[in-house]
Amino acid sequence: MFDFRHSIAARLVLAYGLLVSISVAAVSAVFYFGTIGVLQQNIDAKIVEISRREMLAYGDQPIPLLAQEITRQLNDSVDSDTEIFLLLSPSGQRIAGNLDSWPTLVAGRLLTRQVTRNGKVVLARVYARWLNNHSLLIVGRDLDEEMLMGQLVARALAIGALIAFLLIASGAMLLRQQIERRIGEIRHTVMEIEAGDLSQRIPVSGTDEFGRLNTDINRMLDRIEQLMEGVRHVSNAIAHDLRTPLSRIRTRLEAAVRAEMEVEGFCFAANAAIQDIDDLMLVFEKLLQIAEAESGVRSTSFESVDLDRIARDMVELYDAEAEARGIALRVFPVQSHAVPGLGDRNLLANALASLIDNAIKYNQSGGWVEVRALSAGHELRLEVRDNGAGIPQAELPKVTTRFYRVDQSRNLPGNGLGLSIVSAIASLHGGQLVLSNTDNGFMAVIVLPV
Amino acid sequence: MKRCLVIEDELNASQFICQALQRAEYEAVPCHNGLDGVRLALEGHWDIVILDRMLPGQMDGLSVLARLRANNDHTPVLILSALGSTDERVRGLRSGGDDYLSKPFALDELLARVEALLRRPLTASSPVLQVADLVLDTRHQRVTRAGQTIALQPREFRLLEYLMRHAGQVVTRTMLLESVWDYHFDPQTNVIDVQMSRLRTKVDKDFSLALIQTVRGVGYLFSASDQHV
Numbered sequence: 001m002f003d004f005r006h007s008i009a010a011r012l013v014l015a016y017g018l019l020v021s022i023s024v025a026a027v028s029a030v031f032y033f034g035t036i037g038v039l040q041q042n043i044d045a046k047i048v049e050i051s052r053r054e055m056l057a058y059g060d061q062p063i064p065l066l067a068q069e070i071t072r073q074l075n076d077s078v079d080s081d082t083e084i085f086l087l088l089s090p091s092g093q094r095i096a097g098n099l100d101s102w103p104t105l106v107a108g109r110l111l112t113r114q115v116t117r118n119g120k121v122v123l124a125r126v127y128a129r130w131l132n133n134h135s136l137l138i139v140g141r142d143l144d145e146e147m148l149m150g151q152l153v154a155r156a157l158a159i160g161a162l163i164a165f166l167l168i169a170s171g172a173m174l175l176r177q178q179i180e181r182r183i184g185e186i187r188h189t190v191m192e193i194e195a196g197d198l199s200q201r202i203p204v205s206g207t208d209e210f211g212r213l214n215t216d217i218n219r220m221l222d223r224i225e226q227l228m229e230g231v232r233h234v235s236n237a238i239a240h241d242l243r244t245p246l247s248r249i250r251t252r253l254e255a256a257v258r259a260e261m262e263v264e265g266f267c268f269a270a271n272a273a274i275q276d277i278d279d280l281m282l283v284f285e286k287l288l289q290i291a292e293a294e295s296g297v298r299s300t301s302f303e304s305v306d307l308d309r310i311a312r313d314m315v316e317l318y319d320a321e322a323e324a325r326g327i328a329l330r331v332f333p334v335q336s337h338a339v340p341g342l343g344d345r346n347l348l349a350n351a352l353a354s355l356i357d358n359a360i361k362y363n364q365s366g367g368w369v370e371v372r373a374l375s376a377g378h379e380l381r382l383e384v385r386d387n388g389a390g391i392p393q394a395e396l397p398k399v400t401t402r403f404y405r406v407d408q409s410r411n412l413p414g415n416g417l418g419l420s421i422v423s424a425i426a427s428l429h430g431g432q433l434v435l436s437n438t439d440n441g442f443m444a445v446i447v448l449p450v
Numbered sequence: 451m452k453r454c455l456v457i458e459d460e461l462n463a464s465q466f467i468c469q470a471l472q473r474a475e476y477e478a479v480p481c482h483n484g485l486d487g488v489r490l491a492l493e494g495h496w497d498i499v500i501l502d503r504m505l506p507g508q509m510d511g512l513s514v515l516a517r518l519r520a521n522n523d524h525t526p527v528l529i530l531s532a533l534g535s536t537d538e539r540v541r542g543l544r545s546g547g548d549d550y551l552s553k554p555f556a557l558d559e560l561l562a563r564v565e566a567l568l569r570r571p572l573t574a575s576s577p578v579l580q581v582a583d584l585v586l587d588t589r590h591q592r593v594t595r596a597g598q599t600i601a602l603q604p605r606e607f608r609l610l611e612y613l614m615r616h617a618g619q620v621v622t623r624t625m626l627l628e629s630v631w632d633y634h635f636d637p638q639t640n641v642i643d644v645q646m647s648r649l650r651t652k653v654d655k656d657f658s659l660a661l662i663q664t665v666r667g668v669g670y671l672f673s674a675s676d677q678h679v
Binding site: 271278281282285288292313316317318319320321323324344345346347349350353357 | 534535536554556603604605627631632633634635636637639640641644645647648667
């Protein structure tokens with residue numbers, strides 16, 4: 001049932017069972033010696049005390065006096081069913097007492113021996129002592145009662161231990177079943193995913209360790225699915241965005257060759273092809289840039305940068321563009337103030353330029369775009385706000401996907417890579433791109449760690 | 451005639467570059483590996499070296515560059531590279547390169563940069579620049595044309611100063627972004643064109659002679675004569 005090499009549940013149960021068994025044994029031992037042991041000590045003390053008392057009272061008296069005393073003790077109805085007395089003459093003959101036979105004894109030592117008392121063989125605790133009148137006085141106690149009590153206690157403990165063991169065993173089974181069941185859920189899902197169904201998730205029941213583990217695994221699966229989706233999307237987009245211009249170039253050149261055009265016509269075809277190729281190279285370049293930023297190998301060129309300086313420079317780069325489109329482009333605060341950070345100046349400028357470009361491009365004439373760099377607590381922010389229409393809330397999470405374009409923007413120039421690059425640059429810096437619709441427009445923030 | 455040494459292992463590319471240089475009336479000498487490159491560069495007198503970053507054999511572009519600089523050869527070097535990232539660019543420039551152009555590039559861009567490098571010693575900073583009736587005074591941050599003051603924003607002033615220092619020479623959009631804004635990235639929109647058109651409005655609008663000319667597909671030319679277009 002339990003395979004210890006291949007089951008952590010079995011190993012856990014074994015270790016746990018051992019631990020509980022040892023605890024039970026320890027408790028039993030303490031209890032046993034605390035009761036029976038103390039009882040024994042009391043008996044011993046009492047035997048020695050009686051023996052001493054008799055010695056003091058009769059040790060120097062003639063032997064018959066002591067014999068008389070012993071006979072009296074045996075018949076006084078006190079402890080008469082357990083007490084043992086025996087007086088031996090110097091030659092070893094019984095003078096008085098209630099033992100019919102006795103073993104060889106060593107004087108001065110408490111011993112547990114078999115004796116015959118009133119015709120019954122019993123186990124007894126006995127103590128022998130030489131008296132001054134040369135008789136040997138043996139005082140003792142029949143241990144039958146104590147043994148009975150010891151047996152009683154031992155049996156009680158044994159029953160307790162048995163119950164404990166049964167509880168441990170059933171607990172172990174239960175634990176093992178629980179673990180098997182919870183792991184079974186995970187394995188089942190994993191197998192289905194392995195078979196190709198990436199939409200499977202592990203059922204999350206409760207918030208215990210397995211519940212939390214399952215939540216974590218599910219989150220990881222979400223991320224993987226999202227990435228796979230992204231890859232699929234990119235492949236489709238590449239197929240479309242790269243193949244279309246390529247076939248256009250090819251057709252155009254082929255047509256030019258077929259038609260045996262004049263030089264002018266060739267030039268026109270060639271120029272158009274060059275333009276298409278330049279556009280293609282741009283897309284290619286951007287994809288590379290994203291891949292590079294996402295792989296996170298660029299941090300060698302990180303240096304101290306002033307985000308406020310970058311914000312002001314980019315505003316100065318786009319001021320003419322904004323002016324031409326009738327949009328007020330402003331940088332805040334009016335006075336420059338250093339916002340020091342660590343990063344790649346050109347990449348950050350590139351990212352901010354993309355955001356400003358978008359804000360201007362998607363705004364109406366008469367609108368405004370505000371740029372600011374600020375340090376807020378433990379983060380640095382490059383903010384671009386505008387009062388344009390923003391992005392439909394449902395589209396927000398998707399706009400950083402490569403080649404993704406919001407429907408309304410399809411007629412505007414662009415390749416759907418801008419925000420992907422900004423996002424990749426932000427993550428390269430250990431930060432993120434946060435997009436949100438505001439009360440009066442839209443806000444894009446590159447949030448960087450300090 | 452200016453002499454150009456083109457160290458580039460890819461035969462097609464080398465041929466195109468040399469032809470383009472020759473059409474622009476330079477003398478261009480091709481060379482296909484690093485060792486020959488260093489030998490030729492050190493033996494002859496060159497006005498500029500165009501150096502591919504990745505070369506076969508034990509000497510790559512940056513080693514060639516290091517060898518030249520170690521031999522106290524300060525000929526301007528324009529590095530060509532398929533490694534276009536900022537890191538690579540910074541490394542190229544720190545190793546002693548004077549300019550860095552990532553592949554693929556437009557031949558016009560290459561020619562504009564070659565010209566800029568060759569002209570560089572001539573553009574020593576004189577405080578007052580004048581082209582035709584346009585005067586730019588860097589000490590007082592003032593621009594006048596035919597005696598009339600033209601109000602420019604600080605960045606427009608730097609843009610105009612750069613154009614005037616490179617008068618008669620084609621400058622590309624990336625060159626402007628690199629020199630005037632001091633950033634290196636491809637804005638991939640016409641943001642520089644819009645800047646130029648605003649500057650042009652301020653500088654040329656009320657005058658018959660247009661000083662700022664657009665060179666189609668390449669960039670801009672600041673010139674007092676119309677012949678370059």
